[in-house]
Amino acid sequence: xxxxxxxxxxxxxxxxxxxxxxxxxxxxxxxxxxxxxxxxxxxxxxxxxxxxxxxxxxxxxxxxxxxxxxxxxxxxxxxxxxxxxxxxxxxxxxxxxxxxxxxxxxxxxxxxxxxxxxxxxxxxxxxxxxxxxxxxxxxxxxxxxxxxxxxxxxxxxxxxxxxxxxxxxxxxxxxxxxxxxxxxxxxxxxxxxxxxxxxxxxxxxxxxxxxxxxxxxxxxxxxxxxxxxxxxxxxxxxxxxxxxxxxxxxxxxxxxxxxxxxxxxxxxxxxxxxxxxxxxxxxxxxxxxxxxxxxxxxxxxxxxxxxxxxxxxxxxxxxxxxxxxxxxxxxxxxxxxxxxxxxxxxxxxxxxxxxxxxxxxxxxxxxxxxxxxxxxxxxxxxxxxxxxxxxxxxxxxxxxxxxxxxxxxxxxxxxxxxxxxxxxxxxxxxxxxx
Numbered sequence: 209x210x211x212x213x214x215x216x217x218x219x220x221x222x223x224x225x226x227x228x229x230x231x232x233x234x235x236x237x238x239x240x241x242x243x244x245x246x247x248x249x250x251x252x253x254x255x256x257x258x259x260x261x262x263x264x265x266x267x268x269x270x271x272x273x274x275x276x277x278x279x280x281x282x283x284x285x286x287x288x289x290x291x292x293x294x295x296x297x298x299x300x301x302x303x304x305x306x307x308x309x310x311x312x313x314x315x316x317x318x319x320x321x322x323x324x325x326x327x328x329x330x331x332x333x334x335x336x337x338x339x340x341x342x343x344x345x346x347x348x349x350x351x352x353x354x355x356x357x358x359x360x361x362x363x364x365x366x367x368x369x370x371x372x373x374x375x376x377x378x379x380x381x382x383x384x385x386x387x388x389x390x391x392x393x394x395x396x397x398x399x400x401x402x403x404x405x406x407x408x409x410x411x412x413x414x415x416x417x418x419x420x421x422x423x424x425x426x427x428x429x430x431x432x433x434x435x436x437x438x439x440x441x442x443x444x445x446x447x448x449x450x451x452x453x454x455x456x457x458x459x460x461x462x463x464x465x466x467x468x469x470x471x472x473x474x475x476x477x478x479x480x481x482x483x484x485x486x487x488x489x490x491x492x493x494x495x496x497x498x499x500x501x502x503x504x505x506x507x508x509x510x511x512x513x514x515x516x517x518x519x520x521x522x523x524x525x526x527x528x529x530x531x532x533x534x535x536x537x538x539x540x541x542x543x544x545x546x547x548x549x550x551x552x553x554x555x556x557x558x559x560x561x562x563x564x565x566x567x568x569x570x571x572x573x574x575x576x577x578x579x580x581x582x583x584x585x586x587x588x589x590x591x592x593x594x595x596x597x598x599x600x601x602x603x604x605x606x607x608x609x610x611x612x613x614x615x616x617x618x619x620x621x622x623x624x625x626x627x628x629x630x631x632x633x634x635x636x637x638x639x640x641x642x
Contacts (some may be wrong), residue, residue, distance in 0.1 A: 285380030289355030385600030401600025404553030
């Protein structure tokens, strides 16, 4: 078990990393290097030999390998990103980059997404160095840049240009899994991610005939675009159940004593109540219009109008997504990918999933581990190019009423100290047995 010093260090490291402002606004406006240097220094103090890698100056990644005791075993990738989304200080109770520890809670941007997990990794590795512990399989540790945008300067760059550093890695773990989900009826669920929907961020362009705003214009680009995004926003996507989602529904139904009737999934989700929220966003593809840009003067009809759509598709459903977009946009609107990444699927009957389940249950015996699919995406998408199967496993034991998922990219992001301690113990136990 991780030592007492590791429990102190995970809090310190989380706070320190939050204080290093690594805001990623997209378009290359970020500098992760100070955080990367901080993480690399902590790894070096534990006897590892981290390398710092950049595609763009200041957009720094850290990679280190910890050798295991069984050279014949496949390696495990343990990764976290260093960048965070923007935060408006005026909206927060505390400054978002203060890293303040108040009443047993660490506050700041990145407290749950995902400098907490970065700190857990550092704390566990350093605890092992003090104890002389080595894992069974090689462990590659990676702290990445640019996850909150395109990942081109982060995991994409590492996978494309430095694949040799991940030699032997067949599986990986990272964010968004093994956190406490309270169902409101006294049950504590611990969802472990075994899949992600694919990313399909779209740019829509409508073209028409520019003209005076006082004249009739049947080729108005704004009208054409508005019609297309209305069709997209109102579209009812059909059910598409991946193996991970089927497994999630099956385990949840068994836990609640409900018949697993997949002929009416919406009714099943209703019966599951609050627990159904773990699954409801991943039983279909989705497409949400998010941005509009058209015109330059009120009395001028523009010749072009642009919109952006956040699309997500399930494993095996990309062709359906593309065909649906062709139909919904119609003949007067073109669409293209602004950013496109694959959907992921990981087995829930693997030895690795079983070891993650066992590690959580050891420290949360009252909890119920279930698989789930993430509605969004992580760096696991880019690392999948190297044949690495990704799981979401960043363990946190959270009190009832603590809305973990709402704090992702939200105001007053924070994490309880006790949750970090739990995470260190569970991560330590899993990695020792992985």
